[in-house]
Amino acid sequence: MSSGPEKATRTTLRYVDDRLGSAGFLRRSFNKVFPDHWSFMLGEIALYSFVILLLTGTYLTLFFHASSREVIYNGSYQELRGVSMTDAYASTLHISFDVRGGLLMRQIHHWAALLFVSSICVHLFRVFFTGAFRKPRTLNWHIGVGLLVLSILEGFAGYSLPDDLLSGTGVRIAYSIIEGVPVVGTYIAYFLFGGQYPGQDIISRLFIIHVLLIPGILLALIAAHMMILWHQKHTDFPGPGKTEHVVVGTKFYPTFFLKTNGFLFIIFGVLALLGAFATINPVWLYGPYNAGQVSAGSQPDWYIGFLDGAVRLTPNWETHIFHHTISWNLIIPGLIIPGIMFTLLAMYPSIEAWITKDRAYHNLLQRPRDVPVRTALGVMSITFYAILLAAGGNDIFATTFHLSIQAEIWVLRVAAIVLPPIMFKITKRICLGLQHHDQGLLTHGIETGIIRRLPSGEYIEVEEPLDPESAAVLASQLGVEVPVHGHHAELTAGPEPTPPPVQTGSRAGASGKPATMLARAHKKLENFFFVDGHGTEPASEDDEPRTLSRP
Amino acid sequence: MSDEPREIEAEVVHRDEPAPRPRRRIGRRAAPEDAPPLPPGTSLEGVDTHGDLLVDDREPATVDAREDRFAERQVSALFILATLAVIGFIVAYLTISQQHNYGQYMNYALGGTLGLALLGIGAGMVVWAKKLMPHEKAIQEREPFHSPEEDELLTEDTFLQGVEDMGLGRYKLLRRTLLGALGVLPLPALLLLRDLGPLPHDGLIKTGWKKGLRLVDIDTRVPVKLGDLEIGSIQTVMPEGFSTVNEFALAPTILIRFAPGQIKSAKEANWGAQNHVAYSKICSHAGCPISLYEQQDHHLLCPCHQSTFQMDQDAKVIFGPAARPLSQLQISLDSEGYFVARGDYKQPVGPSFWERR
Numbered sequence: 071m072s073s074g075p076e077k078a079t080r081t082t083l084r085y086v087d088d089r090l091g092s093a094g095f096l097r098r099s100f101n102k103v104f105p106d107h108w109s110f111m112l113g114e115i116a117l118y119s120f121v122i123l124l125l126t127g128t129y130l131t132l133f134f135h136a137s138s139r140e141v142i143y144n145g146s147y148q149e150l151r152g153v154s155m156t157d158a159y160a161s162t163l164h165i166s167f168d169v170r171g172g173l174l175m176r177q178i179h180h181w182a183a184l185l186f187v188s189s190i191c192v193h194l195f196r197v198f199f200t201g202a203f204r205k206p207r208t209l210n211w212h213i214g215v216g217l218l219v220l221s222i223l224e225g226f227a228g229y230s231l232p233d234d235l236l237s238g239t240g241v242r243i244a245y246s247i248i249e250g251v252p253v254v255g256t257y258i259a260y261f262l263f264g265g266q267y268p269g270q271d272i273i274s275r276l277f278i279i280h281v282l283l284i285p286g287i288l289l290a291l292i293a294a295h296m297m298i299l300w301h302q303k304h305t306d307f308p309g310p311g312k313t314e315h316v317v318v319g320t321k322f323y324p325t326f327f328l329k330t331n332g333f334l335f336i337i338f339g340v341l342a343l344l345g346a347f348a349t350i351n352p353v354w355l356y357g358p359y360n361a362g363q364v365s366a367g368s369q370p371d372w373y374i375g376f377l378d379g380a381v382r383l384t385p386n387w388e389t390h391i392f393h394h395t396i397s398w399n400l401i402i403p404g405l406i407i408p409g410i411m412f413t414l415l416a417m418y419p420s421i422e423a424w425i426t427k428d429r430a431y432h433n434l435l436q437r438p439r440d441v442p443v444r445t446a447l448g449v450m451s452i453t454f455y456a457i458l459l460a461a462g463g464n465d466i467f468a469t470t471f472h473l474s475i476q477a478e479i480w481v482l483r484v485a486a487i488v489l490p491p492i493m494f495k496i497t498k499r500i501c502l503g504l505q506h507h508d509q510g511l512l513t514h515g516i517e518t519g520i521i522r523r524l525p526s527g528e529y530i531e532v533e534e535p536l537d538p539e540s541a542a543v544l545a546s547q548l549g550v551e552v553p554v555h556g557h558h559a560e561l562t563a564g565p566e567p568t569p570p571p572v573q574t575g576s577r578a579g580a581s582g583k584p585a586t587m588l589a590r591a592h593k594k595l596e597n598f599f600f601v602d603g604h605g606t607e608p609a610s611e612d613d614e615p616r617t618l619s620r621p
Numbered sequence: 622m623s624d625e626p627r628e629i630e631a632e633v634v635h636r637d638e639p640a641p642r643p644r645r646r647i648g649r650r651a652a653p654e655d656a657p658p659l660p661p662g663t664s665l666e667g668v669d670t671h672g673d674l675l676v677d678d679r680e681p682a683t684v685d686a687r688e689d690r691f692a693e694r695q696v697s698a699l700f701i702l703a704t705l706a707v708i709g710f711i712v713a714y715l716t717i718s719q720q721h722n723y724g725q726y727m728n729y730a731l732g733g734t735l736g737l738a739l740l741g742i743g744a745g746m747v748v749w750a751k752k753l754m755p756h757e758k759a760i761q762e763r764e765p766f767h768s769p770e771e772d773e774l775l776t777e778d779t780f781l782q783g784v785e786d787m788g789l790g791r792y793k794l795l796r797r798t799l800l801g802a803l804g805v806l807p808l809p810a811l812l813l814l815r816d817l818g819p820l821p822h823d824g825l826i827k828t829g830w831k832k833g834l835r836l837v838d839i840d841t842r843v844p845v846k847l848g849d850l851e852i853g854s855i856q857t858v859m860p861e862g863f864s865t866v867n868e869f870a871l872a873p874t875i876l877i878r879f880a881p882g883q884i885k886s887a888k889e890a891n892w893g894a895q896n897h898v899a900y901s902k903i904c905s906h907a908g909c910p911i912s913l914y915e916q917q918d919h920h921l922l923c924p925c926h927q928s929t930f931q932m933d934q935d936a937k938v939i940f941g942p943a944a945r946p947l948s949q950l951q952i953s954l955d956s957e958g959y960f961v962a963r964g965d966y967k968q969p970v971g972p973s974f975w976e977r978r
């Protein structure tokens with residue numbers, strides 16, 4: 071059978087292969103197996119939001135004027151006619167009211183930006199709580215954290231461009247934080263803004279940062295992220311037939327290809343509907359930026375909210391030394407807190423690997439309950455972040471629920487310090503409880519609620535064993551062997567459950583106590599991770615570090 | 622079906638040997654027993670099977686011909702819906718007036734039809750994949766993440782040999798001069814950035830207020846005279862003759878009128894005139910224009926981070942992240958009864974910075 075389309079396909083593929091030798095690569099790509107789980111689509115949402123951002127953003131650049139030149143508005147929006155404003159703001163009004171479909175593109179762009187950052191965060195949670203960041207995927211974790219930071223900066227630069235009253239206030243605060251940096255702050259602020267705030271240059275500079283500089287880096291990093299993913303193959307949850315050495319799922323072509331393209335269209339469709347029916351960032355209501363005005367209840371986009379909240383929560387500390395001023399009230403929340411947060415986030419895989427001495431390859435994911443300390447650390451961090459975010463909206467809460475702002479700030483200040491450790495404890499306990507429950511299921515089976523009396527007079531509850539498939543899944547998740555039911559045997563530990571070997575030699579003193587401070591810290595952290603015995607990933611032996619990929 | 626991975630003998634392809642044409646086995650209706658347990662790749666001698674499938678189990682999506690036809694119609698209906706939505710988009714674009722209700726109707730119509738079109742195509746594709754394509758379970762071997770040790774060693778040696786050939790270890794002078802030259806190379810780049818903006822000198826402190834300048838309303842530019850303000854009210858003022866607010870971004874000032882005897886600080890009263898005092902509107906914390914005044918207890922609240930200033934006591938901070946009181950502008954009345962500045966602010970206005978004393 072050599073019909074028209076088939077012949078054309080073969081001719082095309084032959085043409086390419088004759089020049090690139092691509093047949094093997096293409097076939098392997100078509101046959102690439104992708105595991106199936108809903109949580110693996112979170113990264114896809116981020117990727118497709120980015121595609122939609124590029125499409126809508128390019129359209130917007132055709133009409134937007136990144137200029138601080140003062141103009142008198144004369145467009146169709148009656149309420150602002152005759153008002154003096156920057157060309158940036160006037161062209162945003164022009165896009166919204168005089169370009170047909172311009173408002174739609176603006177709103178899709180803004181919604182897509184919110185979805186982009188949101189899906190990156192949720193994707194990050196998935197990767198964190200399932201341990202997908204472990205070796206060999208550490209590099210992709212670092213790239214991912216870079217993408218998160220850049221996407222936040224990109225969003226901030228983007229929503230500042232219309233030069234409206236709301237975003238201008240955000241830029242003012244950013245300027246103040248930069249100005250507050252010791253020694254070089256005022257110089258950086260002056261160079262960035264071309265002089266005293268607000269100056270004439272910031273809009274055009276933010277524009278090139280927003281449409282060229284950061285998107286270029288994002289594009290390169292996303293390409294690297296995808297290529298590494300493609301090369302390393304996807305992780306998967308444990309299950310029957312799933313091992314560290316194989317990947318089980320559907321082939322990239324045609325099933326996955328069709329589904330994922332359908333998903334792209336669905337995301338675009340949902341964003342189009344949001345852009346149509348859910349008004350976002352109505353800059354015409356805020357008015358043009360004016361250094362003498364502010365709108366009450368001004369809120370940034372949600373992903374900047376945690377910074378705004380940190381600025382609100384930090385006490386009014388300021389140090390005066392040698393005729394100089396250090397504005398702790400700006401640089402702690404604006405630079406130090408986010409700096410520590412993102413550094414810890416980026417370093418986490420290395421920190422965990424260092425503590426657990428786990429240098430093995432991992433393709434199978436863990437459930438959050440199976441790694442209580444990591445899960446608890448994650449929940450603790452999210453709690454801290456959520457408190458900052460809540461503080462960013464404290465005036466909204468205060469007016470909605472008639473609370474005192476002062477009381478609210480103090481409650482949140484205390485909560486930011488006290489609540490994360492409490493959440494750590496609670497989460498760890500819940501994880502251990504769930505593990506215990508799973509082990510019960512495995513050794514005893516499901517409780518039926520049926521009570522029987524034995525001839526000896528003893529009462530027992532009838533327990534129904536798990537079906538073998540579920541038992542196998544559960545056992546592999548817990549890292550134990552499937553027990554023979556009915557024996558009520560203690561669970562035999564799976565591969566390498568032993569706690570990591572105590573370091574001896576130069577790092578340990580004669581008494582067996584670690585000698586150096588680093589070694590002592592390591593010991594403490596190790597206990598922290600392993601203190602409940604059944605917890606984290608068992609560490610692999612040091613002398614055989616890379617066993618998993620060598621069957 | 623087997624859960625165990627099967628071993629495949631992988632061999633290196635020699636490009637000059639003609640590779641046999643792969644057998645075609647794409648057929649969406651292949652029955653499971655017809656499907657070979659292993660892809661034909663295994664039977665192709667001399668073809669690189671590296672990365673091919675170990676197991677490729679497939680079941681036809683539908684067995685019943687009627688169900689099959691129904692599913693096809695379902696997908697087609699979604700694609701037709703998408704087409705209709707695109708037509709709707711075109712009609713809406715051409716017929717609805719952009720001026721109607723600030724363009725909201727047009728936005729609803731364009732976005733609604735575009736969303737429907739995209740959702741129709743997307744949903745159609747997903748239903749197609751789920752209902753019409755064979756359900757498959759493919760298993761693939763994971764390739765090793767790292768190269769064989771000899772390969773790693775060879776690469777390291779190749780690199781180190783290059784270092785050796787270049788003589789970076791031997792030619793000390795060369796190495797140091799190269800580092801020196803590369804070390805100073807960023808300097809031109811830094812210099813090129815110098816003209817991004819002026820150096821921060823007195824621009825940090827000067828606000829545009831001068832001795833004798835009248836206080837004019839920020840919006841109407843009308844000079845303020847005694848009696849314009851009610852007791853307990855505030856007004857935002859600028860120095861007379863200001864070009865735009867944004868060019869005088871540190872100048873916005875709040876004029877407050879107190880009842881006689883309400884001002885608790887003698888200095889504050891002295892710097893004011895006739896129970897009127899003038900303070901910078903730019904918050905000493907992050908530079909937002911402060912705007913909320915509570916008349917009863919004389920609190921001025923910044924809406925950005927809720928710093929609160931006690932306006933009858935030298936604008937001292939009573940709550941929030943601001944560390945310094947607002948700066949006060951010395952004012953007096955001129956011969957015609959208008960408020961004038963007695964000079965620029967004595968203390969820098971707005972947020973703190975390193976050079977501030």
